[in-house]
Amino acid sequence: MELKTDLYIDGQWVKGSGTLPVYDPSTGEVIANVATADDAQCDAAIDAAHRAFPAWAKTAPRLRSEILRKAFEIMISEADYIAELISRENGKVFSDAKGEVLYAAEFFRWFAEEAVRTPGDFRHSPSGDKRILVTHQPIGVSLLITPWNFPAAMATRKLGPALAAGCTTILKAASETPLTALHVVDILHRAGVPKGVVNFVLPAKSGPQVSKMLHDPRVRNLSFTGSTEVGRILIRESADNVVRTSMELGGNAPFLVLDDANVDEAVKGAMVAKMRNGGAACTAANRILVARNVAEEFTIKFTKAMTDLKVAPGMDAGAQLGASVSVKERNKIAELVDSAVSAGGKLHSGGKSPDGPGAFYPATVLTVEKGNPILGCEVFGPVAPIVIFDTDAEAITLANDTEYGLISYVYSSDLARAIRTAEAMETGMVAINRGVVSDPAAPFGGVKQSGLGREGGFAGIHEFLETKYIGVEI
Numbered sequence: 001m002e003l004k005t006d007l008y009i010d011g012q013w014v015k016g017s018g019t020l021p022v023y024d025p026s027t028g029e030v031i032a033n034v035a036t037a038d039d040a041q042c043d044a045a046i047d048a049a050h051r052a053f054p055a056w057a058k059t060a061p062r063l064r065s066e067i068l069r070k071a072f073e074i075m076i077s078e079a080d081y082i083a084e085l086i087s088r089e090n091g092k093v094f095s096d097a098k099g100e101v102l103y104a105a106e107f108f109r110w111f112a113e114e115a116v117r118t119p120g121d122f123r124h125s126p127s128g129d130k131r132i133l134v135t136h137q138p139i140g141v142s143l144l145i146t147p148w149n150f151p152a153a154m155a156t157r158k159l160g161p162a163l164a165a166g167c168t169t170i171l172k173a174a175s176e177t178p179l180t181a182l183h184v185v186d187i188l189h190r191a192g193v194p195k196g197v198v199n200f201v202l203p204a205k206s207g208p209q210v211s212k213m214l215h216d217p218r219v220r221n222l223s224f225t226g227s228t229e230v231g232r233i234l235i236r237e238s239a240d241n242v243v244r245t246s247m248e249l250g251g252n253a254p255f256l257v258l259d260d261a262n263v264d265e266a267v268k269g270a271m272v273a274k275m276r277n278g279g280a281a282c283t284a285a286n287r288i289l290v291a292r293n294v295a296e297e298f299t300i301k302f303t304k305a306m307t308d309l310k311v312a313p314g315m316d317a318g319a320q321l322g323a324s325v326s327v328k329e330r331n332k333i334a335e336l337v338d339s340a341v342s343a344g345g346k347l348h349s350g351g352k353s354p355d356g357p358g359a360f361y362p363a364t365v366l367t368v369e370k371g372n373p374i375l376g377c378e379v380f381g382p383v384a385p386i387v388i389f390d391t392d393a394e395a396i397t398l399a400n401d402t403e404y405g406l407i408s409y410v411y412s413s414d415l416a417r418a419i420r421t422a423e424a425m426e427t428g429m430v431a432i433n434r435g436v437v438s439d440p441a442a443p444f445g446g447v448k449q450s451g452l453g454r455e456g457g458f459a460g461i462h463e464f465l466e467t468k469y470i471g472v473e474i
Contacts, residue, residue: 001081004182005034007041007202010048011195017041018204020175025091025323025359026313034178036204042170042213045199049141049168050218052196057138057166059194061116064164068112071191075105075156075184082183086151087314089177091323091359094315096277103438104152104184107456110440111160114461118165131472136465138166139244140220143213145172145234147226148325149280149380151180157440157455158223159188163197165464167221170199172210176325178202211237219243221464225282227378228404228449246453246463248445250378251282251406254399256421257298258392259291261411265433267301270384272435273409275309275363278321279382280329282450283407283429283438287375288386289395295388299367303348306363306384313358321382323359330359333381337364340374340385350382370398378404392421400426406446407431428454 006013016035024031037045056064075082083097090097121134142162146154155171162169173181185200203209213219214237221244224234228250238245255273257266273285290298314322324330334353341347350364364383368374374385389395399408408425410432412418422430428446431437438444443457453463 001078003032003179004186005032005179007035007037008182008185008189008198008200009041009045010199011189014041016202020178020202022089022176022179023326024088025325025327028327028357031088032179034182034202037201037209038204039209039212042201042203042209045170045201046141046213046216046218048196048199049170052194053138053140053168056168056194056197059166061118064166065112065115067188067192068108068115068160068163071187072105072108072112074187074191075101075108078187079105082152082180084315085183086177086180087322089179090148090151091325092277092280092314093319093322096322097314100150100153100277103440104150104156106440107153107156107160110456111164111461114161114458115164118461118465129474131474133470133472135468135470136462137468139464139466140167141218142167142169142221142223142464143172143210143219144169145210145222145224145226146174146181148174148176149277151177152184154225155181155184157460158225159184159198161455161461162223162464163188163193165461167464168197170201170213172201172203175202175206210234214238214243215240217241222246223463224248231451246455247451248282248455249449249451250404251284251446251450252286252376252378252402252404253283253407253409253427254287254289255285255409256395256399256411257288257290257294258395258410258412258417258421259293260413260417261291261294262413263294263297263301266298266411267305269409269411269433269435270302271305273431274384275306275321275382276436278324280324280380282378283436284380285384285409286379287398288384289389289398290386291395292388292390295386299348299365299386302384303365306365306382307349309363311354311360311362321363324361324381325359327359329380330361333361333379333383336374336377336379337366337383340366340368340372343372344369345372345374345385376402392417396421396424403449404446405448406450407437409435
């Protein structure tokens with residue numbers, strides 16, 4: 001299968017103004033050199049999307065739906081190839097990568113179905129003087145910016161609803177993992193997306209060029225997944241032209257193990273919530289809060305499960321924990337652990353970067369006190385700090401003591417107690433007695449500084465639609 005490395009503008013693969021190396025973080029070797037875009041090529045992508053918008057917006061929803069459905073089928077048929085591509089450029093193990101591909105493809109299928117089911121409203125006004133007609137129209141050219149940790153799923157989670165809604169798009173992927181995003185674009189090309197509807201650019205100077213695009217009056221919508229720090233900058237950049245934004249930002253997820261929890265099930269759930277994608281997920285359990293009377297049992301069993309993970313390059317047979325996306329990212333993780341230990345944290349496993357090539361870091365468990373600095377950071381790696389609490393009220397206070405509010409996890413044998421705790425969580429999502437809740441059919445998003453808007457579910461398509469009210473004389 002041909003590896004795509006060029007820009008994609010107006011239905012054509014085009015050479016860039018330069019190139020950027022893409023590395024295998026397991027070895028440090030260069031996989032490919034990908035084309036980068038200059039200002040003129042970013043402008044050309046906007047031109048193409050702007051020209052294509054009127055026709056695509058008027059395209060029958062059924063046709064948009066069938067294109068997305070075909071893209072889903074192609075993606076499923078090529079799942080192993082895409083998973084290998086993800087593992088090579090991202091570092092995650094093949095099983096995680098394959099799971100991501102299947103999850104990513106579901107966004108094409110879900111929004112293929114939603115494309116033909118966008119509801120409106122028609123009713124008599126309370127005053128009786130008119131009919132109220134409410135409809136939804138595509139917002140226009142949409143800039144989609146995706147991160148490196150889920151290079152397939154973050155692309156489809158934005159492209160799916162945008163295309164279903166009738167918007168045209170410019171996809172800007174992370175420079176660490178552009179190959180997967182380029183393959184997703186190629187899938188849409190082969191599925192029959194008209195020229196100009198989907199465009200791909202990798203700006204040579206990301207910050208200034210993204211700013212320039214956001215200040216082009218033809219760009220009407222921004223969908224961003226990434227850090228809260230960058231999200232704040234993009235919100236400010238979007239303000240000048242009042243570009244509508246949807247933001248899926250950072251997280252600092254608490255994982256609460258209440259004193260009546262089934263410890264074995266809580267350990268299983270914590271392994272999923274913490275170690276999915278090697279911990280490099282905004283939904284990753286970042287702070288493990290455990291009731292005192294089950295803390296020792298949980299810590300022993302959880303530490304063993306973490307220690308037993310096989311650390312190896314993602315494509316190796318039996319690998320369970322792969323490399324971080326880069327040595328730079330791995331070193332950030334190591335620095336956070338070193339700081340936590342210096343502040344009094346007690347290591348139970350891991351805590352030291354291995355010798356040799358590759359951006360590897362071992363599965364690490366440590367117990368810390370409530371004020372430890374690691375608890376205020378989003379650790380994008382296989383590190384689990386455990387904090388002991390005495391009461392549910394204390395656990396809730398600890399869980400909510402963060403600027404983030406994406407997801408939280410609660411384990412308890414008492415469903416009513418678990419739901420009460422879930423309702424007290426200042427997060428957009430809560431998982432009860434399970435380690436993962438992400439689903440294309442459910443609204444994904446956070447509160448506080450974890451984001452704006454929702455992706456997936458019935459709400460996802462509305463991030464790309466404007467509501468229009470028409471008053472009809474009667």
